Amino acid sequence: MEEVKIIDLEDGSYIISDEIILNNTKYIYLTKENDMMDFCIRKIVMENGEEFIDALDTEEEFDRAMQVFLQKHKQDLENFN
16 A cells, blocks of 8 residues: 655645656645545745745746656556556
8 A cells, every 4th residue: 555645735635646856846746635636736945944835836837847747657648548
């Protein structure tokens, strides 16, 4: 059995599906615990030596983070179909 990390956001609990570092920023890919079709991306920011979860700044940032995720999981996605 695989252990999963769960975090709480303003609209519910999410499973951390993946973490990817892109351009010195760590992105976390989240799937809602009770709705596997509800997916979002957040980033980790450092403030005063502490990590915080933050929203992405732009659509372009979302697109870059999504492209890296899709490239990383390309084989899994092809096998899923």
